[in-house]
Amino acid sequence: MKHDQVMNVAKKRGFLWSSFEIYSGVAGFVDYGPLGAILKNKIMNKWRKYYVVGEGFYEIESPTIMPEEALKASGHVDHFTDPMTECKDCMDVYRADHVIEEHTGEDVEGLENQILTEKISENKIRCPRCGGHLNKVWNYNLMFQTLIGAKGKKIGYMRPETAQGIFIPFKRLLRFFRNKLPFGVVQLGKAYRNEISPRQGVIRLREFTQAEAEIFINPQDKSHPRFSKIKEYKLNLYPASSQMGDKKIITLTAHEAHKNEIVSSEMLIYQLYLAQKFLRELGIPDNVLRFRQHLPTEMAHYAIDCWDVEVKTDRYGWIEIIGIADRSDYDLKSHSDYSSEDLKVFMEYPEPVNIKKTIAKPNMQKFGPAFKNQAPALMKFLEETDSEEIKKSFQTNGFFEVELEDKYQILPEHLEFEEVDETIRGEKIFPHVIEPSFGIDRIVYSVLLHCFNQEEDKNYFQFATDIAPVEVSVFPLLNQEDLTSMAQDIKDKLRELGFIAEYDSSGTIGRRYARSDEIGVPFALTVDHESLSSDTITIRNRDDSQQIRIPIADIPTILLDLKESKIEFKNLKSLYGDL
């Protein structure tokens, strides 16, 4: 299987291996080795180039440990869990709600554990496997818990996603962006999930790296300013309707996807486009990519629309590497509720609106004495209440009842109704959030898998020039003093100029080319005898073993142009001629 060969080379040549090996390892953790770490960083920097430079989003960095309150608000403390139950006899563990649903057909999702436990005993549900008794229902929370501070009273969790770190300082971010939508903020970093049994190598890690962008937009306007530029761009879509129907992947242009309402907004389609362009430049071809829409049943309740970018693998089938979701205003709303901070944005209308409006104004001489210290709270409540509703209640009941800590009856004599002209310049709204969320480790894996090339006697990573960990190899043709010293000098010079260059003189030249190819070094410079007399050197292309002789003085510019794809290797030929 290609997977096995790739992981083998990856381990052997220092890209990736499982962590803590000398202590037998722990499932769900990996080390990136010397080359893997560079590769991963280059991929992350390319991501930054796309989202920070290209899209104009800004990057922030927030802690990986978060206090319990914050994750209560996001719903992770209560909902990032599974209700589990264990058979007392065979010790098998089950999802409690699934067992009950299977037995009774009742939808019990989201019910308290106690109620689930009761349901199990009421319905005399037994272990589906052995018929044994099932234990009390407990929550398995996927978050790693820790204690903050010396006394350890404050519960903290390792963050399960980087996104929350962006929602929490929303007010400061909004100020930074001078109170105007839309704007985007990104974060790249580690996230943690204590998976029950991670067995899919780098696909399911307990500690993994995410790159997430949170794009805050006006819910009324999910268009994208550059949509017209990408409207002919083709996307391989696998919408929910196809998944439930003919299982066919359909190829549509961005425009068609929008017109036919396959994808819910321009903004979302633009994000799909961007993701695909990014992956393509990483060397993941379109034919192993698809965009799969979440089924209504699997979508989080707050999401409006959600698409996974999936990559085809021989080992794991289609795997999700990127999730692109319209999360609506869910996150900001719940942080608003929990923190009682106002996380709304004031949206100014294009034209101010003048309206006539009846307001209920308290008659303080009567209102104050009647409600005493509750008066301020009641006034605030009335301000937020539609005065028509109050009027109606007066007509039918003779009073208007307000329930705060107690119930209060407001009588007509307490209020005066007044007609006022009001100019409304805008309104405060919660922005909606479009979130592309990249699983960096899975992307690194996909790059390794799909860049790996097998030709007769040559196995190598065909990395794009801008993500190849080692950028250039420098060899002496033979292991002779005059050649080696020149090659060493060239290598040092290139290092000084910022290239990741490697020198190698061991074994035959062929072996060195092979070694260099295997780890995906795109170019090799070879010092031969002609170099000594003519100040030229041969440059060899990894992908086709072609060589061209170039002046030594031109090496840095040529390498840089090749790295940034400003020129292709085959075009060098017309500039410098054949070897």
Place this chain on the structure above:
RNA sequence: GCGGCUGUAGUAUAGUCUGGUUAGUACUUGGGCCUUCCAAGCCUACAGCCCGGGUUCAAAUCCCGGCAGCCGCACCA
């Protein structure tokens, strides 16, 4: 988390059933020789029985536990 199978240098393996010499081989890697362009050859070196306990005069080998990997179930996105 449960059940089955598996675990020997960096990699691939022999040896395990039937306990007994210095754990063998190939590739890789380091050093050297040779070599005027694609894993050649020669010399040489480094490197291993997953961890812990038990049985035994003696354990890579038998037994128990742990850990990890694979497969199935369950779980997860």
